Amino acid sequence: MPPKKKNVQEKPILLGRPGNNLKSGIVGLANVGKSTFFQAITRCPLGNPANYPFATIEPEEARVIVPSPRFEKLCELYKPKSEVPAFMTIYDIAGLTKGAHAGEGLGNNFLANIRAVDAIFQVVRAFEDSEIIHINDEVNPYADLEIIKDELRLKDIEFATKHLEGIEKITKRGGQSLEVKNKKEEAEFVKRIISLLEEGKRIANQVWTAKEVETINSMFLLTAKPCIYLINLSERDYVRKKNKHLLKIKEWVDANSPGDLIIPVSVSLEEKLAGMGSDEERDAYCKEIGATSALPKIIVAMRQKLDLISFFTGGPDEVREWTIRRWYTAPQAAGTIHTDLERTFILAQVIKYDDLVEYGDEVAVKAAGKLLQKGKDYYVEDGDIIFVKAAEGKAR
DSSP: OOOOOOOOOOOOOOSSOSSSOOEEEEEOBTTSSHHHHHHHHHTOOOSOOOSSTTSOOSOEEEEEEOOOHHHHHHHHHHOOSEEEOOEEEEEEOOOBOTTGGGTOTTHHHHHHHHHTSSEEEEEEEOOOOTTSOOTTSSOOHHHHHHHHHHHHHHHHHHHHHHHHHHHHHHHTTOSOOHHHHHHHHHHHHHHHHHHHHHTTOOGGGSOOOHHHHHHHHHHTOGGGSOEEEEEEOOHHHHHHTOOTTHHHHHHHHHHHSTTOEEEEEOHHHHHHHHTSSOHHHHHHHHHHHTOOOSHHHHHHHHHHHTTEEEEEEESSSEEEEEEEETTOBHHHHHHHHOHHHHHTEEEEEEEOHHHHHHHOSHHHHHHTTOOEEEOTTOBOOTTOEEEEEETTEEEO
16 A cells, blocks of 8 residues: 655745744824833833823834743753743834824824834723823723724725735736736735725734735735734723723724734733832732733733744753744754754754653653654744754754
8 A cells, every 4th residue: 555645734824024033013092001011011111201192202122021931940940051031022112193194293103113013012091090191182992993993004005005006017018928917816916905904904804815915915014913902901990800991992803803812901000010129029019909910911922923932942051942933844943043053954853841841851751752853844833842953063
């Protein structure tokens, strides 16, 4: 009998830029708590956020340590001289106003900065505070959500229309060449994109074929970016898990951004916790009020939205958590350590995280037959501990 064919998984094409060096941007109207949230999540004070629109002019950037119980456990097992956690890059982007797509306020600057990031934390104000002005003179999260949705959507219509014009310059030449045929198909697809945008839909929340994703990625559309909605509550509402706006916000997201996450957060609480001197002080306060920080959940959720996963290298010298995109092959993962390791890759010795924890050390894992030998076609899985063998060196 002929040998059975291997059941090989087909690698999908993901929305967004290729690679693993991806960035998230904090987006919202002015004075909704974006910059204060940025300071809390990054522990990176930029001076007190000003209580007026456009206090943030240029996007501020910081790297955030990714919460990782697995990394902590591996450090406990290996007891390395050096510990290097994973990071995520976050930008604080200037506040948007109605009419930004047409250049109002800091519109063009704002939208260019969103175009440069790969995912969006959209901060929505759902707290009352007479001392913090609202750019539209009232706290109305549904109106705020509509403004940002429309500004991004209208700018995408502009981007898509310009893209279509470029395609039609080729199709108008006529002829039966393969290039013209392909461009005609692309033109029809872009017209479909424009129709969806005119209907008020986000590109990220639709189902696309691999070929369609390639076209969308070439257009760098704002509504093609994954989004997590952060609902900024007062500390009181966050602790008691109640707010008059939450149910209607959920209904809005379900209708306009289906499948996207809503995470309640109290930026005022996060600011208070970030300002405390020690973890013990923070833990004591959280125990006192009966609530915990939302930041770990927010960071982990965004990594998942970006299809980012982790693999580890470990030994007595160093334990490091590496960030890669889902569906990276073993050589691509090796290339995040050093480009030479990808170019001269031979094989990867892989230990599953759960196996290492169960057996206690690499020797016991190997004795149990759990040390896996993987070649160039292996897709690295979240939590893999990898020892790379290459013609020009080794990495663990």
